[in-house]
Amino acid sequence: CRGIARYGKGFVVASNEEGIILLDESLNVVNFSHAGKGLDLHGIAISGDFAYLAETKLNCIGIYDLSNGLNRVDEICFSSNRATDICHINDIFIEENSLFVSMFHLPGQFNIGGGVVEYSLKKKKVKNVLYEGISQPHSVMLYKNDLYFCNSEEFSVRKENNILFKRFE
Numbered sequence: 001c002r003g004i005a006r007y008g009k010g011f012v013v014a015s016n017e018e019g020i021i022l023l024d025e026s027l028n029v030v031n032f033s034h035a036g037k038g039l040d041l042h043g044i045a046i047s048g049d050f051a052y053l054a055e056t057k058l059n060c061i062g063i064y065d066l067s068n069g070l071n072r073v074d075e076i077c078f079s080s081n082r083a084t085d086i087c088h089i090n091d092i093f094i095e096e097n098s099l100f101v102s103m104f105h106l107p108g109q110f111n112i113g114g115g116v117v118e119y120s121l122k123k124k125k126v127k128n129v130l131y132e133g134i135s136q137p138h139s140v141m142l143y144k145n146d147l148y149f150c151n152s153e154e155f156s157v158r159k160e161n162n163i164l165f166k167r168f169e
Contacts, residue, residue, distance in 0.1 A: 003044035003053070003091075007066060012051050014041040020051065020070050033070035036062060043091030043138070045099070047121070052099065054089040058082045061092060061101070076119065078107045088114070090138040091149075097121045100130075102137040102149055116140055116149055 003014035010030065013021040019037040022030040039062070042054035049067040059079035062072050076099070078087045088104035099121055104114040106129065115132035119125070131137070135153030142148075148159050155167035 002042045005044045005046045005051070007046050007051070012044060012046060012066065014044045014051075014053050016041055020053070020064060022066065022070070031070065033064075035064060035070055035072050040085065042089060043093075043102075043140075045092045045094040047094045052076075052092055052094065054092050054101075056085055056087075056089050059085065059087045059089065059107075061089065061099070076124070078103065090136075091140050093141045094121075095142045098127065100140050100142060100147065102140040104136055106132055116147065 001013050001015045005012050009025040011023045013023060015021055018032055019034040021032045024030050036053055039058055040056040042056050045052045049065060051064045051066050053062045053064060055062045059081060060075045060077040063074040065071050065073045086105060087107060089101060091102045093100040097120060099119040100116060101119055102116050106115045113133045113135055114137050115134050116130045116137055117126050118128040118130055120127040134151055137149050137151055140149040146159050150157050156163045157165040
């Protein structure tokens with residue numbers, strides 16, 4: 001399993017082996033779908049009755065209807081190449097009408113490393129490139145209007161441009 005998010009009183013799990021799994025508050029399986037299986041699922045975020053799943057293999061975020069059979073109903077793609085993992089979308093976070101996406105390689109900027117982008121769910125396009133040149137960003141989240149994320153290659157946790165924690169060797 002690569003991602004878990006709260007949905008109502010239960011949870012939604014993104015699993016590369018099983019696909020999408022709905023759990024109740026006691027962690028019992030309520031429903032599951034093999035949708036997304038084999039797409040190298042990573043992060044997951046919930047908005048209403050929809051799950052947004054990072055489908056790393058396709059360079060997309062698949063949108064799944066949780067209230068109607070867990071079917072894939074739409075997608076947000078960051079590359080037209082669906083055969084090779086180019087962007088390596090790692091994690092996502094939704095706040096109001098913004099989707100925050102961490103990826104190892106920004107679209108069209110393969111050589112400068114990864115970053116975090118803000119995607120407008122209303123306008124259906126990238127609103128801002130918030131950070132670029134970041135090595136292996138993931139676990140992105142917005143908390144009290146501040147953006148937090150991990151930068152795996154440098155072993156750090158960041159709050160925007162500030163390093164909060166860094167493992168030293």
